[in-house]
């Protein structure tokens with residue numbers, strides 16, 4: 546019996562269904578990502594939290610979602626070869642059932658093609674209208690028959706082969722050349738590792754590492770940050786959060802560096818200009834041993850709530866959130882802060898491995914406006930720093946216009962500021978800026994620099 550339909554409102558219906566296996570969960574999550582513009586990580590968390598699925602099913606759903614979202618361009622290309630109407634005309638739920646089926650057929654060797662077809666037909670029976678199951682069955686079975694030929698066609702086109710949009714591949718080829726572009730795309734296509742920053746207010750890294758190992762996890766210390774841990778085997782985030790609710794924050798290693806570089810001291814006044822969801826704010830607050838004040842700003846009220854929730858979970862009470870647009874000068878803050886962090890809104894091209902949908906939702910024209918926005922925020926931020934104080938500027942992008950060039954321009958116009966040297970966390974050399982590239986450094990792409998007001 547077909548109990549559920551998606552023809553009227555995919556999102557409305559999707560919210561009401563509790564999935565009973567990994568493929569159903571993956572389908573509901575894909576609908577939220579592509580039809581409601583949800584972030585992959587948030588949709589995964591939202592749907593999986595409501596299910597009673599075993600850990601194995603959760604992992605399978607996560608793999609299906611991350612993999613099929615990242616491979617969307619290639620899956621649509623294959624689909625386009627199999628159906629003789631524009632893909633936009635397919636009912637969304639059918640398109641995503643087919644994405645999931647094709648992903649299993651083309652990318653997951655351990656799933657027999659017959660199982661991928663049969664399970665997709667079951668999804669169509671449950672989630673779409675009468676007759677769709679036959680259509681899904683037909684498309685998938687004929688794609689199995691033509692698998693080699695279809696696969697070879699995708700290999701002929703670099704953007705299909707690397708599962709990245711054409712504009713981005715072209716941009717990176719100019720910036721990095723052929724080999725590095727390929728390595729960077731391959732990095733993005735891999736599953737992201739789970740990294741934890743230890744909440745040093747509550748525990749020490751060695752103690753927490755021991756606790757994790759006793760729980761059956763495999764984990765290593767980060768070579769980039771003294772507070773970081775890289776998980777190689779874990780029971781999953783919900784279980785970790787349940788067992789150690791106050792002990793850690795999920796954060797990639799490179800994004801732990803700005804707070805470390807800022808070197809906040811207990812009792813100081815710190816300003817975090819672009820703070821949500823609070824990864825760096827809570828790191829700064831912990832480094833200050835819960836003393837002094839971190840003023841954490843963002844332009845979205847709902848995002849300020851995330852900072853507050855994170856601060857509460859980590860038992861930090863030296864954080865005050867403020868709804869403040871960084872491009873608008875706040876007179877009473879001028880020269881009031883010992884240290885300021887500008888973790889600027891940016892094009893985010895260094896973290897595409899973690900944000901599965903981002904490569905498809907970002908457009909090249911979106912990149913144009915970031916430098917001017919960043920310069921305005923930096924300009925105001927610099928006025929808030931006391932003389933003798935410091936400012937850290939960071940982004941999670943690989944674009945020089947948003948990074949080194951941005952700082953060059955700022956320094957040309959502000960003679961009272963200079964770029965300070967600092968120790969590279971791995972090479973231990975003194976550097977004036979750090980541009981991390983995933984394909985070279987093995988961590989998320991990131992830029993940071995330290996400025997001093999004299």
Ligand SMILES: C[S@@+](CC[C@H](N)C(=O)[O-])C[C@H]1O[C@@H](n2cnc3c(N)ncnc32)[C@H](O)[C@@H]1O
Pocket residue numbers: 818819820821822823824825826842843844845848869870871872888889890891922
């Ligand atoms: C890179 S994210 C910050 C991540 C955060 N520092 C962390 O570690 O969790 C950039 C943030 O800037 C915020 N933002 C965007 N435009 C802004 C503006 N004009 N003023 C202040 N914040 C802004 C975004 O809402 C986003 O939360």
